[in-house]
Amino acid sequence: MVNAIRADLYRLFHTKGFYITQFLLILFVVISVSAEATGTVGVTSSDEITGMQSRLQANDWDSYQTFIAFSSMASFLIYFCLPLLVMIAGYDFVHKSYKNQLTSGVSRLQYFGSKYLIFIVVTALQFLFYYTSAFLTAAVTNGIGTAPKDFWINALQTIGIQFIGFQAIFIIGLCILVITFSNVSSVISIIVIPLIINVSSALFNIGWLKYFDFQFGINFAWVRNLPDFSWPVFLCFSSGVIIVMSYTAYQAFRHKSL
Amino acid sequence: METVLEIKNLNKRYKNQYALKNVSLSIQKGEIYGLIGRNGAGKTTLLKSIVKLIDSTSGQIALFGASTEKSWVKALRRTGSVIEVPVAYESLSGWQNLAYYCKLRGITNEKAIIQETLDIVGLDPKDKKKFKHYSLGMKQKLGIAIAILSRPDFLILDEPINGLDPLSIVEFRQLLKRLQQEQGMTIIISSHILSELYHVATRFGIIHYGELVKEISKEEFETLCQEYIVLQTSQMDNASRVLKEMNHYQVKIIAKDRMHIFDDSHQINHIVILLVQQQIPIDGIYYQKQDLENYFTSFVRDGMEEITYG
Numbered sequence: 196m197v198n199a200i201r202a203d204l205y206r207l208f209h210t211k212g213f214y215i216t217q218f219l220l221i222l223f224v225v226i227s228v229s230a231e232a233t234g235t236v237g238v239t240s241s242d243e244i245t246g247m248q249s250r251l252q253a254n255d256w257d258s259y260q261t262f263i264a265f266s267s268m269a270s271f272l273i274y275f276c277l278p279l280l281v282m283i284a285g286y287d288f289v290h291k292s293y294k295n296q297l298t299s300g301v302s303r304l305q306y307f308g309s310k311y312l313i314f315i316v317v318t319a320l321q322f323l324f325y326y327t328s329a330f331l332t333a334a335v336t337n338g339i340g341t342a343p344k345d346f347w348i349n350a351l352q353t354i355g356i357q358f359i360g361f362q363a364i365f366i367i368g369l370c371i372l373v374i375t376f377s378n379v380s381s382v383i384s385i386i387v388i389p390l391i392i393n394v395s396s397a398l399f400n401i402g403w404l405k406y407f408d409f410q411f412g413i414n415f416a417w418v419r420n421l422p423d424f425s426w427p428v429f430l431c432f433s434s435g436v437i438i439v440m441s442y443t444a445y446q447a448f449r450h451k452s453l
Numbered sequence: 454m455e456t457v458l459e460i461k462n463l464n465k466r467y468k469n470q471y472a473l474k475n476v477s478l479s480i481q482k483g484e485i486y487g488l489i490g491r492n493g494a495g496k497t498t499l500l501k502s503i504v505k506l507i508d509s510t511s512g513q514i515a516l517f518g519a520s521t522e523k524s525w526v527k528a529l530r531r532t533g534s535v536i537e538v539p540v541a542y543e544s545l546s547g548w549q550n551l552a553y554y555c556k557l558r559g560i561t562n563e564k565a566i567i568q569e570t571l572d573i574v575g576l577d578p579k580d581k582k583k584f585k586h587y588s589l590g591m592k593q594k595l596g597i598a599i600a601i602l603s604r605p606d607f608l609i610l611d612e613p614i615n616g617l618d619p620l621s622i623v624e625f626r627q628l629l630k631r632l633q634q635e636q637g638m639t640i641i642i643s644s645h646i647l648s649e650l651y652h653v654a655t656r657f658g659i660i661h662y663g664e665l666v667k668e669i670s671k672e673e674f675e676t677l678c679q680e681y682i683v684l685q686t687s688q689m690d691n692a693s694r695v696l697k698e699m700n701h702y703q704v705k706i707i708a709k710d711r712m713h714i715f716d717d718s719h720q721i722n723h724i725v726i727l728l729v730q731q732q733i734p735i736d737g738i739y740y741q742k743q744d745l746e747n748y749f750t751s752f753v754r755d756g757m758e759e760i761t762y763g
Contacts, residue, residue: 198557198559201556201557202554202556205552205556209544209545209549210544210545286542291540292542294536294537295554295599295600296557297506298504298529298609299533299600300526300527300529300532301526450508452506452507453501453506453507
């Protein structure tokens, strides 16, 4: 597993697409911090969220405020992780480079497991990069500022919730990638499925549907006291999706004629 | 001698159609086994079954004696393969691709191994060209380089000569011989280019509509493919009768104006005199030797019946 991570990181660091993605992410961070503006993907309609956005607009964007602001824009990270999924797993499935590994003593479970693990590690690094670059950019432009009460505990909880919601979105895309061997289908599913759930959840008052709205969860993970919303339940739903979809993806891959 | 691969009654069925039907073969250590067959005959399906890219419907495959799922995966660590087309990462150079696989397989002394592997396949280690800009020949070489990076005992090559220019084919032939002789590798190779396969393989298997219809060693083939005389004449019946009755030659009529005459003494002059005496016109007469391509063509065309020379 360690060898697989080393190898794929080596490959990523030698791929132009990786540097372009990281450059665009930095550009996004710099523009957002400079403009002191937030944005989200999808539909939101909660008073707590509106309140959070108002507070952000009232305060200067020092490093801590920027961190909070960026936590509400984390769904944009989906777009900065899509190329990583394509580079790590998509290329292998579409160009059949899995053959070089599967025919030389790597089992399908090991292969699938290592690809998924590498993606988890790389997206974790991408989260780190996203928040660190935002924090540092704000420190340069507006100063570090003073940490609000319980900031770091909140920050860790937020990143944890976001990361699990994020993986729930991507495992659906990975599953579709494994079934179809198509990057396009996978990318479309990652973009469209969360949006459909997000819009449906906002339009229809279905109690359980909001817990499948991973995009909402990612964007507002900082807000702990959302009405009619339980974060533990959200985490259970997200984890459930990760387990079911990863099992489905593996079974599809295991029985596929390659 | 160690049996590298043993296949018994292997079947692969897609809906109502058999891609492989009761295939049985065994390959011994040090052999170069040439798999011959038309497009869609089942060569790639057979090779994919060996490396577990597809599951067979029934039958047994033992790779290095391993037949269970777990031991098979372990046995595959002793193999290298290029199935269908060579695949590598397009944005990486040859060296970088090998570095990737070295890291993946936990190969130590990476630099020396890559250098040596590129030397073996004849690629320039200093070449910074990316895989996507490689010629087909270079891609084939890099595919083999990836396959032999861990110095496997068994190499599986599916149509590796396809699309290569004549010079590359000669280089490829030399490469295979080097791998067998210097690295001691056992090789199974499928190809359409039978003349080339003839030069490298030590044993051949003909696969037709999913069935392994014939296995023959190179020695057996050379014995079988003796030199014969081709006679072209407009009086085929008379010529055939004269040659059979008067001189007991073995003949095989190939076309309405052409026959093959088999005789160890190779007395072409004697045949000419005989036919002239009987006033049978000769449009052409010359020596010819059966090659693998003719053998395969005749074999498949004649409905898989054993070729006889009488």
